[in-house]
Amino acid sequence: MGLVAGVDVGGTFTDICVVDETTGTVKVTKVPTTRNQAEGFVSGLHQLGDIAELRAIAHGTTVGTNALLERKGAATGLLTTEGFRDILELGRRTRPTPYGMKGEFQPLVARSRRSEIRERMDAEGRVLVELDRAAARAAIEALIADGVESIAVVLMHSYVNAEHEEICRELIAEFGDRVFISLSHDVLPEIGEFERTSTTVINAYLQPLISRYLERVDRELRSAGFSGPFHIMQSNGGVLNAENSARAACRSVLSGPAGGLMAAHFIARKLNRNIISADMGGTSFDVGLVMGGEPILSEQKEVAYGIPSRIPMIDIDTIGAGGGSIIRVNAGGLLTVGPESAGSIPGPISYGRGGTEPTVADANVVLGRIDVERISSDAKSAIGGALKAFEAVGEKLNLDAEAAAEASLKVADLLMANAIRSISLERGLDPRKFSLLPFGGAGPVHACAIADQLGIRSVVVPPWPGVFSAVGCIISGVRFDDTRSVLKRLDRISAKEIRELFDLMGERIFAIIDGEGLARDEVVLNYEASLQYEGQTHRVLVPLPGPNVEPDELARIFEAAYAKAFSVSVSELPIRLVNLRVRAVSAAESRIELKVDIRRTGSAADAVVGVTRMRFGGAWHEARVYDRWAIPIGVDVAGPARIDQSDTTIIIPPGWSAAVDDFGNLEITREEAGHA
Template sequence: MTGRHDGSGSRLGVDVGGTFTDVVVVAPDGRVRIDKVPSTPRDQSDGVLAGWRALGLDPAALAAFAHGTTVATNALLERRGGRTALVTTEGFRDLLEIGRQDRASLYDLTRHRPAPLVPRDLRFVVRERMSPDGVVVPLDPASLARAVDAVAGAGVDAVAVCLLFGFLHPEHERAVGEAVRRRLPHVAVSLSHEVLPEFREYERMSTTVADAYLRPRMAAYLERLAARAADAGLPAPTVMQSSGGVLDVAVAARHPARFVLSGPAGGVVGASHVAGLSGYPDVLTFDMGGTSTDVAPVVGGQVQLTTEAVVAGVPLRLPMVDVHTVSAGGGSVAWVDEGGALRVGPHSAGADPGPVAYGLGGTEPTVTDANLVLGALPDGARLGGDIVLRRGAAERALAALGARLGLDARQTALGVVRVADTEMVRALRVISVERGLDPRDFALVAFGGAGGLHACALAEQLGSSTVLVPRAAGVLSALGLAISEVRHDHVATVAGRHDADLEAMFGELEDRAGAALPGATLARQADLRYAGQSFELTVPGATRAALVEAFGDAHERRYGHRIDDEPVEVVNVRVVATRAGAVPDLRGSERPAAAHGSRVGHRRLLLDTGETTASVHDRTRMAPGSTVAGPAVVQMPESTCVVRPGWSGRVDEVGTLVLRREEAR
């Protein structure tokens, strides 16, 4: 593959998923090498190093090593972070639990919010008070001493400090942080003005608490990974942020809340890049892995971000790729609920023991087992090295499940796939229809180990006429990591500053960004809202007039209307600093097509439309211009694509299989 690359060495991207760890190396000339190994949930660094070794590369040839990890995500989901204390302003001890005083589900009295990360007995207060204009009540030394004594006696691993108006006037927060660090030098301390210097007390507190809660586990993992990488001769790792850019491992260890969506963000970056090369700037990314499915919108070639994410019930007001995740992956377990209905997930067989067909001890049927029984996957297929799919085992497990439903193994398998598809379509509608985007105007980019198996069926339900299946579909998240830009986000709050000068505030942030990342490209953004609204939209723009115009366009796209005669408030200003990574140009990367074509046989395939005979194609024999018509199965080294009846496609010059519905031609 030919391409451009800043630097003389190759770039390594390693993405850890729930079932497999994907590895991609991008060479200086743009050539790409890929591999896939089983994940190691007990210690992800084992899988990371195993993936690099599987490629057999000389570590001296590597200029950069980017990593996407699920350690922070899993710690929130499993509530396995550090024992954390909170120090806040007197009278605000229970804000973390009160939140926005809304219900988890308005009409469901049985639904409750997850318990806060810090229980009430670990929340401590100091007597002080700031207003937007400065000190109202000075920090009381006696109350500070009592709070530090209480924290010391609580035996905590981390401390979050969030004081009223600390984002505007951080002096008291700094004093509290210094006092805690003097007394407890080995305890991690997160200060809200460093984690999230924005207004909205609850979201700032929640984000700061999450940052402190995640630090012990994230720091231990990253320090172990960095040490093992150094011992292996690899470059110091960088880590993918939730915002779609990488930062060095030391920053990730200090501020882990920025990395909660580390893995999914890499996939969106990779999908956006590959789709853009194929001429599709507007896409919905569909990443179906072993444990979950992640979907996100890309509009005009730009990855869409949000600052209103909730992960595992925890609000995190940080820039994040606008990803929606559902627990429907290849390893999601099928089961029958108390009402006799077939369900899929959220429990996953993961990498250990994995689906029944892996033969590693799994006993509960999964989506992968269902696809194997339906014929979408071949019996005896080898996955990620030593794993071999066994159809007989999958059939027995699905037959046992089906006995409770009055169905045979194949009917049960079809039901499992339908239930999983329904869940994934719902997720795709969340990030399209609910964002004011018409999915019929977007191509669907299918990747992840299982994405191609379901893509055409999902596109039909969405009304989309185009599906893109990249050549490296099974490891696209790792490719996104390898090519990711370095990114720093800087923010300052305008709300509450009566004499705010936007140009001066932008200039101050740009100075800070330039110092943190020399030579970076700087972009201005801001959070705006109509006067009286409670929440904002983030839009790009260098001046107030440009920002207001962009906000009107964004509001109309999201909500269907704009109010041009209504005053617009600027709430926060932002500067994003980026420095580009490798940009592989995949054109001309394909080998010539095999003389005897790509078809290697036929296989019986059961779909919701009935049973059919599908042609089987070897993707490695398909060069640019090669075509395929459904029903067909395209087998790739790391994934499989099912081309349903009524669909046909062609491999384009960058190696992407572009599938179109016949009725849309």
């Protein structure tokens, strides 16, 4: 037991949380994200105390995600079976714009750096053509001469027989350790040559960047006296140590947002509710779902068009709408918000750091919804600069500055509400049956307006929303998934064969887990199977009671899940077992209890620290300002009101009221009983 820290580096701010495991005491801070993210990371930790006293650190990062989206990864080469050089472009024959005549796609590896080698395995793992070692060595040498620093090796059916990929590993190693190696049977031993190729290429593309970044941060931490474990948030909602994270770089995509959703999962379990998590930071808006106490996982996610990753990850949708999102009027006279962001440098105009274009944060300043004295040393100048910017926006829309700012927020709120509609309605889920859990520095400012768009009547603001993703990094335990393709009909496989495959995956998983400092009895293994009816392409993933499962029982589980998903039964068709999966989860998140200082007595008036004016619906309203930590439990705070805390601002619009619950959350509800 000791002090543990969570650090989430976003595009605009770096959020830091330190928890005392013995007392549950929480300390938080936010610092601007620096160009060298390691510097901001370490300097922020220094603000909360002596780094040498920390027992462990968990970190959520956007380095991998940003490198993919901005195409700033490592110079990467691809070695593949003869005839499969162009698979990254061919993909699944989709188009960037389904109904358009134009579109372009740039794969992560240029065609000139994709080399074919003569070899072939069949689907049973039998060698049809031996690997040409001389040709493979020449291809590797040519790639390295072309400046490649990372090589992905994806050979046909290597998930059944990895012999030829292992030979390629040996050949690449002959050129020294300056070249990173990603083999598809290590990254994703699963059928589907396009998805396996794409995922392996993602790993190779990110490996050098992630490795160098984590080495830099680790070096800074060790020089500051830190000697404990350094964990990295994974896209599946768990953490792994820096060494494992660098090796499995593709698992760190969406690392930062995953931390926030795991913290939402923590709150959802306490409240026993289904939750929509809404993370609004300075650059983006990330949305996820927690149902039945568990975050929804996606078996495959397209990181960008034509770049799927088949590594299991928490299902999060992201749009470019944050506090720093830039507001413009386009050539057609339409008001637009984002996706470009002012970031932390220069930042919004009202921050006083040289920003010149109006942002969502500036619109909130103009409308009185943010205390400008908390973000700028010259409040008068900050407000004046923001007003002037919105006067220019308003001129193009025939609106005054205040109306232009309010219109801008309506557009931003609509964009974010649409993101929530996309992740809920497309699954047949009614968002009105969920509570909205906003976090990020800007989330609680916009939460009620977004909820109004969706007819959601309950908004739950957690205790530390501005650093909630950092909190999620702390409370998340080690998680690791492994998969194995089977590709056999259930009437042609035995329970013994299934158990042997699960045991093999267990060995691979514990090879990772053992390096995480966990005892094996601290880890729970969850078993799953992916099945389909013969002749169909879509699969259904089902949970299993354990590794010992009879094929007949597996058939019954699949048929029930299929009927529930599609409302039809086709039991006369044979069933094919496509993949088996094991998910390893540690119980670390249950060990930490976060202490929330809840005031038990007093009135709402005791928490009032001032009065301000805020604009809603085209009119100015006088509103009280409250100190969040002085609001007693169960006391109603009626809107319009502003509630301040160190890491964020919470806005209660007219028609809403807020109260502190038993866990220290602030629940905001609509006052109209009939609102929908």
